[in-house]
Amino acid sequence: MSIDLDHIQQVFEEADCLYTREEVDGAIRRMASEITEVLADKNPLVFAVMNGGLVFCGKLLTHLHFPLESSYVHATRYRNTTSGGDLEWKVPPAHELKDRTILITDDILDEGHTLAAIVDYCREAGAKEVMTAVMVDKLHDRKAKPGQKSDFTGLECEDRYIFGYGMDYQGYWRNAPGIYALKGH
Ligand SMILES: O=P(O)(O)OC[C@H]1O[C@H](OP(=O)(O)OP(=O)(O)O)[C@H](O)[C@@H]1O
Numbered sequence: 005m006s007i008d009l010d011h012i013q014q015v016f017e018e019a020d021c022l023y024t025r026e027e028v029d030g031a032i033r034r035m036a037s038e039i040t041e042v043l044a045d046k047n048p049l050v051f052a053v054m055n056g057g058l059v060f061c062g063k064l065l066t067h068l069h070f071p072l073e074s075s076y077v078h079a080t081r082y083r084n085t086t087s088g089g090d091l092e093w094k095v096p097p098a099h100e101l102k103d104r105t106i107l108i109t110d111d112i113l114d115e116g117h118t119l120a121a122i123v124d125y126c127r128e129a130g131a132k133e134v135m136t137a138v139m140v141d142k143l144h145d146r147k148a149k150p151g152q153k154s155d156f157t158g159l160e161c162e163d164r165y166i167f168g169y170g171m172d173y174q175g176y177w178r179n180a181p182g183i184y185a186l187k188g189h
């Protein structure tokens with residue numbers, strides 16, 4: 005399928021900016037101090053969930069000033085579409101997880117299936133403690149587990165399809181410098 009770059013450009017121009025770069029960065033700094041209080045002496049292993057978690061995790065890591073290891077996992081459920089399907093593991097964790105404290109970082113907690121599956125995987129692999137941090141929690145009543153929350157949450161957003169700061173629209177605009185909502189979604 006060929007991609008219509010005029011459409012991609014138009015999507016950005018018509019989108020609503022929900023959070024500016026400054027607002028997102030402020031939320032990430034606040035999360036970093038909350039995470040530091042809980043994990044600073046636990047030698048955690050911090051995973052970015054690719055692709056969407058790349059920007060958030062990268063920014064967050066630079067605000068965590070204590071010993072930790074960082075790596076990534078790649079799991080996807082949306083595959084460049086705007087509604088979710090079955091979780092596909094593209095790259096499972098490469099580290100030994102037994103007895104480790106794990107922090108999983110992702111861009112968005114939407115229905116929560118992705119994060120729940122990754123948490124379950126880490127627990128089954130023998131992790132001592134598994135915590136999660138998400139940049140944005142989308143507010144609606146379709147969570148995989150009723151009342152599901154992340155241990156650390158940066159921002160909340162309404163029930164619309166969003167992109168920017170790592171999150172894509174049809175594979176594009178992960179580089180958008182804030183969090184934007186698609187017109188009409
Ligand atoms: O809470 P959920 O409804 O499970 O959705 C959240 C997940 O969806 C997105 O990933 P996606 O599958 O789109 O892959 P991507 O990270 O490569 O964009 C996002 O990065 C989260 O990992």
Ligand SMILES: Nc1nc2[nH]cnc2c(=O)[nH]1
Pocket residue numbers: 082112114115164165166167171172173
């Ligand atoms: N880009 C993007 N990915 C998602 N994955 C789950 N929800 C969303 C969303 O609103 N935007």
